Each structure stands twice: as structure tokens, then as C-alpha cells.
Amino acid sequence: MEAHLLLEARLPMLGSATDFTYKWCVNMGLERNDAAKMALASDEILTDVLLHGYKNESGYIEIWFQYTFSEIEIAIQEKGEPFDPEKHTYDAEKAINEHDFEGAALKTVKKMTDQFLFLNRGKDGKEFRLVKQFTSSHIKDMLPEHFEPEDLDEPEPDSDYLLTPATSEDAEDIAKLIYQSYSYTYSKEDLYFPKRIETAIKHEYKFGTIIRTEGGGPVGYFAVIRSTDSMIGEVGEAVVSPNHRGRGLMKKMMNELIKMSKQRGLKGLFGMASTFHIISQKVNDKFGFKSTALIIAKSPRKLYKGMTSETSEIVSVIMDFLPLTKLWRKPVVLPEAYKEILTEIYAQFTEQNNSISSGKPTFEQKDKTDLSLTINYETKNVLITVKQYGKTFETSCLRLFRSIEELNLNAVYIDLPLNSPRINRALEWLKEEKFIFSGLMPLFHQESDHMRMQKIKVDMDFEQIKTYTDLAEKMKKLIKQEYDALQER
Structure with missing residues (x-):
């Protein structure tokens, strides 16, 4: 914690x-x-x-x-x-x-x-x-020599399945399941290290469910990673053993995760679906998640030991959101520059939650600017969260930008609270600083909605970004338009 x-x-x-x-x-x-x-x-x-x-x-x-x-x-x-x-x-x-x-x-x-x-x-x-x-053992180093991923799978085609909450004692089985199903290609590298899984579950940074056969073999795992900044969670880790797919196990686990999330008082769930393929986007859409943002250059596509490809690509993701509360209220203050697209994003949720309505804006003017900085050294990006706009917003941001110049970053993201008309001036200035649109981050910080802007510091090929929903494609076109305009400067 x-x-x-x-x-x-x-x-x-x-x-x-x-x-x-x-x-x-x-x-x-x-x-x-x-x-x-x-x-x-x-x-x-x-x-x-x-x-x-x-x-x-x-x-x-x-x-x-x-x-x-x-x-x-x-x-x-x-x-x-x-x-x-x-x-x-x-x-x-x-x-x-x-x-x-x-x-x-x-x-x-x-x-x-x-x-x-x-x-x-x-x-x-x-x-x-x-x-x-952290220094801990990779699952491959814990298995016998000459062990192959498929050797871990023991299919029981006619078996009944037992679904239970995942505990820290399941850590090694979870790592084996990831290795068995994806070899070295799974995007969440931490899942190859049993000790990291054990620690995260033990301290309740994540909770999830595991499915086993009658013989006790693990065949499915799905978890929610809890946010440390708000009462929401990410459906960010999912696997079903190849020989047990097509039997509705993912659906069973997702339904159980939604139930577990509500029991823990979470106000929403979100998924970061890769844009290299649309399968994960389709799964999120099937369970009622709606696209709210396109985050460019979220992480490098890692090459793991044993992989033959020499191409390192940049991963972008679609942010999909599912509200779990009837108390979520749409903010009054939507910035003029992006009012149309943000209104469309919010409109996706009206059928699902009729109580979404305008709340009260915060018009109190403060002199002090309050910014927090999160650095992800592994994915080579930083997130700046605006906790409070102030008269020093621009100078405070500039100081922060200068301080992180030495980092070799792929992207800089900044989340702006939708609670003050000062967001309009902040956006004008950020666009001058080469930030472009990303989307809506619902309930993302202290249970408040934020709008994300992004500064992309690597070359991007938007043809490689695949989207599933119409609104996700519309966000992609807007972001590409702003990205291309910057390249022409």
C-alpha cells in the first residue's frame, strides 16, 4: 500500500x-x-x-x-x-x-x-x-530444464470447472498458466514472476478469480487491478488455457469480477484494449464497456527471451469504461474545443445509466496550482495529474516539463479535471505546447472525471491502430488530424 x-x-x-x-x-x-x-x-x-x-x-x-x-x-x-x-x-x-x-x-x-x-x-x-x-524468479527458471509451455497443459475435455477467488497461494499456478498460454508474448510482464503476483494479491492491489478443473489444474485466470487514486479498477489480466477455450470460461470470470467489484464498492471498471487487434475491444464491448479515450504510445511492445521477432513496436490502447454506480454525474464544465466529442462519449452511457446528469461546477478561483507526477520508467511515459488549476498553471507545467526532459519518453499525458472553466485556457496553452486530444478518463482521480491530453514523442503509424466501435474510430480520426497538423509545422 x-x-x-x-x-x-x-x-x-x-x-x-x-x-x-x-x-x-x-x-x-x-x-x-x-x-x-x-x-x-x-x-x-x-x-x-x-x-x-x-x-x-x-x-x-x-x-x-x-x-x-x-x-x-x-x-x-x-x-x-x-x-x-x-x-x-x-x-x-x-x-x-x-x-x-x-x-x-x-x-x-x-x-x-x-x-x-x-x-x-x-x-x-x-x-x-x-x-x-523487484528481483524475483521468472516462472521459466522455476520449471524443469527442457520444459515446454505445452507440457503444462493437462486438458480434461469433459471436466466440470470450479471457479474460486484467486489467493496469494495461486501465484505460481497463475504464472504457469500465463507461460503455458502465451509463452513469452503476454503484455503484462509481471505475471511471469510468481512473487510479484503473490505480493499484489496479498496486499489487495489486485483481486480476481481462478478456474480449475476437477483435477485441480488451473485453466483460467482474470483479475482487477485496483486504482490507487480512485475507487475504480482495471480489468487488466486475463487468460484461458488454449485447450479450454470456447467454453464460456471468460464470460463466467468477467461476470464474477463485476460482482466482486461491486461488493468492494468500486464505482467503475476500465480496460486498456490493445489497438494491434480488436479482440479485446470486442470482449469489452460485449460486457457493456464503452470507449472513452485513445491513448497513443502507451508502452513499447516488449521482446521477451525466446522470441524471434526483431521488430519493436509501440502499443496504443483504447480506454473502455463500465460504470458500476448510479451516482455518477456528468460534469457541467466541458471545454469548448472538445465539447462535441465529449458530449458524444457521455451519451453512450445514458441508456445504461439514466441518472447521469449535470453536477455542480467548481468556480472557486485559486492562486496555487497543484500538480502530481507519475513516472512509468518501464513503459517510458509520464502522467501529470492536475489536482487544482491556479494562476501559475503554465509556469508550474513548464517547470515540470523541463524536469523530465532527461527521461527518454514515448509520451507525456496530462489529466485535466472537468470542474472549472479554467480548463479552456489550460487547453489553449497545452495545444501550443504540442499536446493533442486523448479522451475522457471517467472517475479516474478521486472519483472525478478528467479529460486527457497527450504529447507524443515518437513517430506513429495510425494505420496500425485498429478500432472496433464507431466512436473509437471517430476519436482516432480526430487525434490523427491533430497529430498530422503538428508534423506539418
Whole structure:
């Protein structure tokens, strides 16, 4: 689970923060040695901040602990004295001959972590991001030598099936099932690592169902990945063993997932369906999901060990959404530039949920801009979430853009809340900064609807993007039109 510490900038707080960091990392599944490295790296950053950033003044330091299935990220935020890491580089000769250890702390941090990023956000403060990836066994390494994927399948054609909730004890069987069904081609790489599956289910970051035969063999798995930012979930992991397909198992599991999601109080489900083929889009449509966005360059198409193809492609996805609550209300504020397409997107849900109606806009004007940043190092994209528009919106965004320039990104996404008329000016400026339309993200942040814009930093071939529904095709044409216009500049 995520955690947040707000600390007074005083040295006596350091030990407690370091202690908490180590224990949290261990609880989240890091090996003790890796957890110690993250604690040491955090300690180095905090010590430098306390000694140099807040030398003659009081203040606070915020630490955000975030978990994904593949890594741990710690973000340390402070507003102490300005600091430029490029001016404080470590020199081994100076350290030996002059006992000058300037820059040693940052070198230690880089050594202890898999990713280290410094963000200078100007008046919004400074941010240090530390990332450590999980090290765990791949399912292939846990199987006997010369084992082939098909050797795992034990079809029982006339068998009855047992559908039960997935538990952490099912982790290895789930990984075997993925390997058996897809070899190395499944898009969610974490499902090849039983320990990651076990940790995610144990901490309820995901919940799902597993289907077994009478003999106990796993033949189907389907899970919802819970959002950490809102009461919604992604139907993002699904598999049925090849020899057991065509028997309605996927339908049984999807119906059970919808039931389980309602029992847990989720307000909606969404799916990110690949645009390389339309099968997953068809499945979502069959269960009442409606297309709301087209997200370009969502991730690189990975090549796994054992695959012969040498072509690496960029994956785009269709965002499909299914509301689970009767209390979902359409916002009043729809930006003028995209009012027509957004109105069409909302209109898809009126037959399914007649209670969708206009809510109350937030017209209160604030001076402060509040932005959050999520970096996905594996998929090479970042998401900026606007929590509050303010007079400093443009300058705050520019500082953030500059801070992430060193990352080799495929795309930058920004989610804008549909609760203020300030969105119109924000959109005008973002389009000047080469952002284009993406779509609607329903209930995506704090149970509020957001509109997504996207800045694509790689070349895209829209002929490779396949869509199933008419509205998805309409969004594709709009996005391609804006994309092409940027290429002509």
C-alpha cells in the first residue's frame, strides 16, 4: 500500500524516517538487502536536505512511498534552499588527496538505486525520486530444464470447472498458466514472476478469480487491478488455457469480477484494449464497456527471451469504461474545443445509466496550482495529474516539463479535471505546447472525471491502430488530424 510522511525539517526526525523506509520496503516485498539500500539512499538525501537545504530556517519534508508490481518508488519533496546537483559532482581524486567528499551523497544514492531523478520545480520546490526494482524468479527458471509451455497443459475435455477467488497461494499456478498460454508474448510482464503476483494479491492491489478443473489444474485466470487514486479498477489480466477455450470460461470470470467489484464498492471498471487487434475491444464491448479515450504510445511492445521477432513496436490502447454506480454525474464544465466529442462519449452511457446528469461546477478561483507526477520508467511515459488549476498553471507545467526532459519518453499525458472553466485556457496553452486530444478518463482521480491530453514523442503509424466501435474510430480520426497538423509545422 502507498504511504506518506510529513516531517518537520529537524535532524532528530531522520532516524525514524529511515527506519520506516526500511520496514515499508520489506513489507512491500523487497529483499532485505535491497530494502537496506533504499533506506540508505533515502537517508543520504534527507541528511543533505536537513544540513544544507534548511540550515537557518524551519520547514517540512514530504516523503511519498509508492508501489507497483515491478518496483518501489520513493519521492522526497522539500522547499529548502535551491540546489543544482550538476554543481556538486563527486571527484575521487579530491576525496583521496584533499578529503573533499562533495557530491559523494548523490553518487551513493545512484549506486544504491536502479533509477534516480532530481526534479527542480522552481517555486513549487524540489523533488528526489528513488526507484528500486523487484528481483524475483521468472516462472521459466522455476520449471524443469527442457520444459515446454505445452507440457503444462493437462486438458480434461469433459471436466466440470470450479471457479474460486484467486489467493496469494495461486501465484505460481497463475504464472504457469500465463507461460503455458502465451509463452513469452503476454503484455503484462509481471505475471511471469510468481512473487510479484503473490505480493499484489496479498496486499489487495489486485483481486480476481481462478478456474480449475476437477483435477485441480488451473485453466483460467482474470483479475482487477485496483486504482490507487480512485475507487475504480482495471480489468487488466486475463487468460484461458488454449485447450479450454470456447467454453464460456471468460464470460463466467468477467461476470464474477463485476460482482466482486461491486461488493468492494468500486464505482467503475476500465480496460486498456490493445489497438494491434480488436479482440479485446470486442470482449469489452460485449460486457457493456464503452470507449472513452485513445491513448497513443502507451508502452513499447516488449521482446521477451525466446522470441524471434526483431521488430519493436509501440502499443496504443483504447480506454473502455463500465460504470458500476448510479451516482455518477456528468460534469457541467466541458471545454469548448472538445465539447462535441465529449458530449458524444457521455451519451453512450445514458441508456445504461439514466441518472447521469449535470453536477455542480467548481468556480472557486485559486492562486496555487497543484500538480502530481507519475513516472512509468518501464513503459517510458509520464502522467501529470492536475489536482487544482491556479494562476501559475503554465509556469508550474513548464517547470515540470523541463524536469523530465532527461527521461527518454514515448509520451507525456496530462489529466485535466472537468470542474472549472479554467480548463479552456489550460487547453489553449497545452495545444501550443504540442499536446493533442486523448479522451475522457471517467472517475479516474478521486472519483472525478478528467479529460486527457497527450504529447507524443515518437513517430506513429495510425494505420496500425485498429478500432472496433464507431466512436473509437471517430476519436482516432480526430487525434490523427491533430497529430498530422503538428508534423506539418
